[in-house]
Amino acid sequence: MSNDLVSYLILAAVFGAVVLAVLAIAPSLGRKVDLASRLSTTPTAREASARGGAGGPTLRNDHTGNLWAKLISEVEKRGLSLDDTKADVLAERLALAGYTKSYAVRAFVLIRSVLTLAFPAMAYLFMLVTGSASSPMDLYMVLVVAAAAGLYLPNVIVSSQASNRKQEILNGFPDALDLMLVCVEAGLGIDACFARVGQEIVELHPKLADLFAGVSLELRAGRPRADALKNMAKRSGVAEIASFATLVVQSDKLGASIGQALKVYAAEMREGRRMRAEEKAHRLPVLLSVPLVVFLLPTMIGVLGLPAVIQMRDTIM
Incomplete structure (x- = not known):
């Protein structure tokens, strides 16, 4: 070329x-930026924004x-x-x-x-x-x-x-299950639990709240619960949420207590989160060995061997 x-x-x-x-x-x-229209916000709109209505955290914001x-x-x-x-x-x-x-x-x-x-x-x-x-x-x-x-x-x-x-959704899912368990034991239906829990965790776990909001909107639109839960599992990409969807669907079909199923599954999810934290903690010594070998070992060799090298040089000279 x-x-x-x-x-x-x-x-x-x-x-x-x-x-x-x-x-x-x-x-x-x-x-062009229309400053007049931006500054002409009414007090009512500002108060609604301060309460989290217009500009605050919601289940699903529409950024048109x-x-x-x-x-x-x-x-x-x-x-x-x-x-x-x-x-x-x-x-x-x-x-x-x-x-x-x-x-x-x-x-x-x-x-x-x-x-x-x-x-x-x-x-x-x-x-x-x-x-x-x-x-x-x-x-x-x-x-x-x-x-x-x-x-x-x-x-x-x-x-x-x-x-x-995926990691953020997986870490926040046990907390959401605990809230769902509280809502179910308080008398709310499983469909209403998704909307309520989504509103409660919107600031702590926004990505998980978005998934719950999607399920709530699909249920309100008339989609079957099984399809809505499967779509939630597909959007999340987390295997544990797919298992949760299967658990809710099977409990609904068999007539089992959804509260007891949520309690057992929440305990398993919390145990899994603890085990993942312990796994990361056990990996720390292995990860720390690399910088120790790269930086600390040459320094120790220099400190221990340098006096002998100096003494040999003086003896030879």
Whole structure:
């Protein structure tokens, strides 16, 4: 590959990255902020916001007019398609990470495309400024690695957020089961328990509260309880919640006491959380051995061996 062809490819990549950056920034620059409408909030609305009504924590907030939705709409109006061939699989992965909006897949495709073009452009500019490009082959390899990093970085971030979300839901589920047990023993039905518990844990466990809110909304819409619980287990991606859904459905079919079933399952979940904490505690000595060996052992060898080395040097000299 000649130097001219490499230069043309690099210039084309830089031009594409600049065009996408301009398309992304233009809507926000052209938008005017109406301060008068923002400052003209009535006292009633402010009081409702302070009580957690309009702007406070709720079971499910509707963020209409989101900046991402406007940005995606502007990009698609300019003829750029943000569709993906594996949109269904990608939507499930994003939902497990907590991105459940209708535009989540298109936003992911937009971010991935921008990073795939922006990383090689930034790498080329860095090499151009520092003068570290020794040969066209080295430049080509750096650009390929930068493009691959921009392509796979969003997937790594989504996977990490999905794992953190699962862990947060799993850690908060025993508390929710305890609250459900209290509600059932107080006389509430299992359907009303989801709405009540979701309202109580919205600040402590917001992701779990969102799952309970979804179940409550589906039950109010007339969906069967078994289907609503299966959808909750699917949205969470946690095996323990799938077992909980099966427990509630089987208890309902067999006519068993739901309170006793919740009490036993809550105790098992709490025991499982304690065992996971103990497992992490037992892993600490193994994890601490690495920095101890890397940093402490050379220091000890130097302290113990340096006097002998000095004495040998004086004896020889």
